[in-house]
Amino acid sequence: MTAVDDKTVVREYFNATGFDRWRRIYGDGEVNKVQLDIRKGHQKTVDTVMAWFMADGNLAELTVCDAGCGVGSLSIPMAAAGARVYASDISEKMVGEARERAQKLLGPDQIPTFEARDLESLEGHYHSVICLDVLIHYPQDKAAEMIQHLSALAESRLVLSFAPKTIFYTALKKVGDFFPGPSKATRAYLHRQADVIKILEANGWTIQRTAFNKTQFYFSRLLEATR
Numbered sequence: 001m002t003a004v005d006d007k008t009v010v011r012e013y014f015n016a017t018g019f020d021r022w023r024r025i026y027g028d029g030e031v032n033k034v035q036l037d038i039r040k041g042h043q044k045t046v047d048t049v050m051a052w053f054m055a056d057g058n059l060a061e062l063t064v065c066d067a068g069c070g071v072g073s074l075s076i077p078m079a080a081a082g083a084r085v086y087a088s089d090i091s092e093k094m095v096g097e098a099r100e101r102a103q104k105l106l107g108p109d110q111i112p113t114f115e116a117r118d119l120e121s122l123e124g125h126y127h128s129v130i131c132l133d134v135l136i137h138y139p140q141d142k143a144a145e146m147i148q149h150l151s152a153l154a155e156s157r158l159v160l161s162f163a164p165k166t167i168f169y170t171a172l173k174k175v176g177d178f179f180p181g182p183s184k185a186t187r188a189y190l191h192r193q194a195d196v197i198k199i200l201e202a203n204g205w206t207i208q209r210t211a212f213n214k215t216q217f218y219f220s221r222l223l224e225a226t227r
């Protein structure tokens, strides 16, 4: 399957069954045990990023691009903490949900600019670009191009998270547990941390902070790169 096909599949998935599934996982309503576990794991990733940015103490001065924002799990707390947030996602449905949640939770001046756009078509410059759990939709040979594009948008910081390719997780993925459940419908690509770091360094970045957030069914390596 080519990357173009992958992208179409991903867009259609997150506008249909994937939207229903992930909107529930990234919400606070009742979900099954596996989904609850993934919700908790993903929340750890969001909390880690928020803690990093809050520790720097200058969020209110920053422009932030949340590339592949989903339902706004990160965009909303970022905006609530004072950042000027631009958020986009390839799925109109995910962006629509993010906008609705933001309108409920934020003041009118805080609401991020939301757009349905794939991240390859993003333009402009932001202090920080963040892209959480999106690389899972990119085959290894497309990751460099994607990270290079995000690098061109980011002035000072790029934060990425991805499912790490290790022997253990490769085996787990093979037995079909990566996105468990019947609504699993997209391919999941794991990435080697060393490969991602090499791509970041080739784009002029230095790794500052790292974290690994995991629960039973969720695992995500988080890297903060600055320049």
Ligand SMILES: C[S@@+](CC[C@H](N)C(=O)[O-])C[C@H]1O[C@@H](n2cnc3c(N)ncnc32)[C@H](O)[C@@H]1O
Binding pocket: 007, 010, 011, 014, 026, 067, 068, 069, 070, 071, 072, 073, 074, 088, 089, 090, 091, 094, 117, 118, 119, 120, 131, 132, 133, 134, 137
């Ligand atoms: C697993 S979700 C993560 C959402 C969000 N970053 C978060 O952590 O809450 C992956 C998201 O990436 C989006 N996505 C996948 N490929 C994309 C692309 N090429 N451009 C923009 N968004 C994309 C999907 O529509 C989906 O909302």
